[in-house]
Amino acid sequence: RERVRAMFYHAYEHYLESAFPYDELRPLTCDGQDTWGSFSLTLIDALDTLLILGNVSEFQRVINVLQEGVDFDIDVNASVFETNIRVVGGLLSAHLLSKKAGVEVEVGWPCSGPLLRMAEEAARKLLPAFQTPTGMPYGTVNLLHGVNPGETSVTCTAGIGTFIVEFATLSHLTGDPVFEDVARKALKALWKNRSDIGLVGNHIDVITAKWVAQDAGIGAGVDSYFEYLVKGAILLQDKELMSMFLEYNKAIKNYTKFDDWYLWVQMYKGTVSMPVFQSLEAYWPGLQSLIGDVDNAMRTFLNYYTVWKQFGGLPEFYNIPQGYTVDKREGYPLRPELIESAMYLYRATRDPTLLELGRDAVESIEKISKVDCGFATIKDLRDHRLDNRMESFFLAETVKYLYLLFDPDNFIHNDGSVFDVVITPFGECVLNAGGYVFNTEAHPIDPAALHCCRKRKEEQWEVEDLMREFYSLKKNKKFAFKRASDHSEGESAKDPEGPSSEKGGEKRNSKKSSHSLLSCPTQSFNSKLAVLGQVFLDNT
Numbered sequence: 382r383e384r385v386r387a388m389f390y391h392a393y394e395h396y397l398e399s400a401f402p403y404d405e406l407r408p409l410t411c412d413g414q415d416t417w418g419s420f421s422l423t424l425i426d427a428l429d430t431l432l433i434l435g436n437v438s439e440f441q442r443v444i445n446v447l448q449e450g451v452d453f454d455i456d457v458n459a460s461v462f463e464t465n466i467r468v469v470g471g472l473l474s475a476h477l478l479s480k481k482a483g484v485e486v487e488v489g490w491p492c493s494g495p496l497l498r499m500a501e502e503a504a505r506k507l508l509p510a511f512q513t514p515t516g517m518p519y520g521t522v523n524l525l526h527g528v529n530p531g532e533t534s535v536t537c538t539a540g541i542g543t544f545i546v547e548f549a550t551l552s553h554l555t556g557d558p559v560f561e562d563v564a565r566k567a568l569k570a571l572w573k574n575r576s577d578i579g580l581v582g583n584h585i586d587v588i589t590a591k592w593v594a595q596d597a598g599i600g601a602g603v604d605s606y607f608e609y610l611v612k613g614a615i616l617l618q619d620k621e622l623m624s625m626f627l628e629y630n631k632a633i634k635n636y637t638k639f640d641d642w643y644l645w646v647q648m649y650k651g652t653v654s655m656p657v658f659q660s661l662e663a664y665w666p667g668l669q670s671l672i673g674d675v676d677n678a679m680r681t682f683l684n685y686y687t688v689w690k691q692f693g694g695l696p697e698f699y700n701i702p703q704g705y706t707v708d709k710r711e712g713y714p715l716r717p718e719l720i721e722s723a724m725y726l727y728r729a730t731r732d733p734t735l736l737e738l739g740r741d742a743v744e745s746i747e748k749i750s751k752v753d754c755g756f757a758t759i760k761d762l763r764d765h766r767l768d769n770r771m772e773s774f775f776l777a778e779t780v781k782y783l784y785l786l787f788d789p790d791n792f793i794h795n796d797g798s799v800f801d802v803v804i805t806p807f808g809e810c811v812l813n814a815g816g817y818v819f820n821t822e823a824h825p826i827d828p829a830a831l832h833c834c835r836k837r838k839e840e841q842w843e844v845e846d847l848m849r850e851f852y853s854l855k856k857n858k859k860f861a862f863k864r865a866s867d868h869s870e871g872e873s874a875k876d877p878e879g880p881s882s883e884k885g886g887e888k889r890n891s892k893k894s895s896h897s898l899l900s901c902p903t904q905s906f907n908s909k910l911a912v913l914g915q916v917f918l919d920n921t
Contacts, residue, residue, distance in 0.1 A: 382787035384743050386434055388756070389780045392771060393431075395755040396423050402450060408755035409769040417467065417773075418459035418524070420451055425471040426777035429824055432475075432482050433781055433793060440482045444475065448495050453503050456525045461510045461518050462540040464503060466605075466822040467773060469547045472500035473554075474824035480803070481792070481813055491812070492554055492805055492834035504551055504560055516566035517541045517587040534588040538581050541567050542606030545613035545622070546820045553831040568613075571606065572625055579632030580648040581606070597648035598637055600659035605821040608664060611671055616818045616828050626672075641680040642701050656702050658688065660695035660716050667722035670729045679730065682722055686738055692762040693745040695719055706763065714758040714770070715750060717778035717823065724786045728794065739786045746779075778823035793817055793825060805833050 392406070400406040400413025404422035407414055416422070424443055431440045476496035480486050487494055509527035510518035519528050520536040545568060548560035574590050575581050576597075583594035583602040599607060607629060614623035636651040637643045643662060645655035663685050669678035688699050694713035696706040720742055727735040749765050750756045756775060757767040785791055795815030803810050810833035817825035 382784060384747070385780060385783045385787060388743070388747065388751075389427075389430065389434060389776065389784070391751070392755045392776055392780070393427055396427075396771075396776075399754055405773055406755050406771045407769045408752050408757045408771045409767060411754040414770075417463045418457045419455060420453075420464075420468055421447070422467055423771075423773040423776060425451075425475075426467050426773040426822065428471055428475045429478055430776055430781045430784075432478050433784060433791060437482050440475075440479075441484055444479065444484060444496065447472075447499070451499065453499075453506050453524055456523065458521050458523050458529065459506075460540075461507050461520060461522050462537075462543055464507060465544055465547055466820055466824075467777070468503050469500050469507075469551070470820040470822050470824040470826075471777070472496050472503065473547060473550050474820075474826060476500060476554075477812075477827045477830050478825075480801070489806055490803070491810075491830050492556075492807070497554055500547075501551060501555055501557075504548065508559065508563065511563040511567065513587045515570045515587055515590050516563065517570045517585065517590070518544075518563075518567060519587060534586050535584050535593050536587050537584050537594075537602040538571060539601075539603055539605045541585070541587070542571050543609050543821060544568075545609050546616060546818060546826060549613065549617055550826050550831060554834050556835055568606075568610070568622070568625075575629075576648045578636065578649065578651055579628060580636060580646070580651070581629075582648040592648065595648045596645045596654050598645040598655075598659075598662070599633060599643050599665050600645070600662040604661050604664060608668055608821055611668055612818050612820075615671070616826065616831065623672075630672075641677070641684050643681070644701070656700065657707060658685070658699040658701055660697050660699075660713065661718055663695060663716075663718035664721055667718075667725035670722075670725045675726070675729050678722070678726060679732070682719075682726060683734070685719055685722075686734075689719060689738065689741065689745075693741075693749060693765075694759055694762050696762050711761045711763055712759055712768065713762050714768075714772055715746060715756060715775045715779050717774060717782050720779060720782045720786065721819075721823070724782045727786055736786065739783055742783060774822060781823050800829075803833070807834055 395408065395411070396406040396413075399411045401424065402421045403413030404416045404419060405414055406423065425447065428440065428443055428447075431443065473496075476494050477491055479494065479496065480490065491497070506524045507518075507522055510520075510522040512528075513519065513534075517536065518541060519532050519534065520540050521529070521532055523529050544564035545561070548564035552558050552561035570590070571581055571585075574585065574592070580597035581603065582592040583596045583598075585592050594602070597603070607626060610622050610626035610629070613619060614626065633643070636646050642658060643665065644653050645657060646652060647654050666678035666682040666685070669675070669681070685695070689695055692706070692713070695716065695718075696711050696713060698707035698710035699705070700707050720739065723735040723738045726732065746756060750759055750767065752767070755771050758770045758772065760766045760768040785793055792813070793815075795813065797814045797816070800814035801812045803812055811829050812827055812833070814829055816828050818828055819825050
């Protein structure tokens with residue numbers, strides 16, 4: 382764990398020294414470059430890792446730097462997918478963790494706050510991409526002008542189906558449903574366009590819904606679509622999303638799985654198109670562990686781990702029958718996916734093999750990719766040549782998952798035994814009780830926060846039970862509620878503060894007595910229960 386901490390600071394301090402305010406560090410030349418849109422991306426991506434490592438003061442400093450320095454009103458063509466997972470996800474996570482980090486939050490947090498406003502602003506810049514006949518978004522958007530005329534309408538599957546975690550969180554915190562709505566519409570469009578044998582391809586035309594690349598698998602171009610069906614289902618307690626994933630899972634097992642490896646097949650016929658393992662697929666055992674399929678997850682993980690041991694890293698592509706790298710795909714850009722799966726599986730099994738993978742990863746990365754100014758992408762695992770790039774996901778994901786693998790007592794692993802209670806305009810709210818859902822850039826979202834900022838319909842039964850109990854206790858007393866004049870039924874309201882026996886004898890207007898106590902019109906709730914905020918949100 383301490384070696385992982387040292388790795389983080391070696392990379393982070395050199396980014397600040399040599400590359401900030403650019404997006405990424407170039408570790409061989411000790412300078413910086415913009416890669417995904419000029420947002421000081423490594424800083425946003427590393428923010429919650431700082432807190433997980435326990436560095437509260439730097440977390441607070443960086444929040445101030447970002448508030449002053451990041452501007453989304455820029456004439457830049459940005460990846461809709463990357464901006465969402467790295468920028469929107471990073472800001473949302475930091476927003477939800479800021480009270481834990483000792484930041485003085487504004488009144489109304491977590492339903493308001495500067496980082497939430499930044500996340501919302503960034504997400505609004507992405508919304509024009511979703512204005513297509515199918516609801517599936519373009520892959521690129523200009524942050525100032527929207528979608529460029531002549532922009533390609535071909536987007537990868539993951540670039541369409543990887544929004545529900547961040548966008549649903551935004552909608553729940555801000556009260557604006559547009560984000561969750563567009564994310565759901567895109568998910569459902571992919572579902573609707575799956576093949577007869579239940580598979581999705583790699584790239585689709587978002588205008589015509591025609592599949593352009595018909596390779597089906599679990600890796601690059603598709604991966605986080607499946608991940609977000611599971612994580613969206615967990616975050617939102619949404620059975621429909623989970624049933625979609627379970628249907629896909631059946632088709633994936635039927636057509637792509639061979640000896641605990643997953644191959645690429647033709648999406649309509651199920652015939653093998655590429656007998657290749659891609660390093661991005663290594664997230665799959667972790668995802669399987671989230672749905673409780675731990676035995677299959679471990680078997681697949683151990684296959685992938687043999688590849689790691691062969692090369693000291695996972696090559697981008699690995700030919701399974703030949704047992705070797707694929708031409709021009711021999712690199713390892715310090716990706717997190719195998720370590721991510723090890724972290725999940727270790728939480729599920731406590732199998733020490735998983736710690737060995739973690740140790741191997743630390744030693745490989747230190748031995749092969751560490752340079753004076755940080756950690757460099759490995760261009761070729763066969764001869765350990767390096768490339769002049771350190772992707773922001775190295776600090777956001779790789780180091781974070783390694784640290785969490787070796788830090789069983791981290792607050793992220795909280796089992797619910799400790800938590801914080803905050804008062805919001807909507808009532809009391811429990812936060813930081815654990816169960817964090819990581820977005821695909823390893824930014825943890827606190828699922829409890831989604832219930833802080835509005836009463837959801839499915840929660841109304843709790844309120845109704847409370848009301849029934851309230852009235853059964855008070856059945857000898859009459860309570861009247863102030864009613865808005867436009868809902869007036871022509872009678873004057875009784876004095877709500879008169880619980881005396883004379884009041885109890887008063888006859889009530891027959892019209893009023895036929896009105897259910899549990900279906901009063903939407904209104905501010907005026908009684909001792911007002912602390913709960915607006916209890917009735919519709920006329921049910």
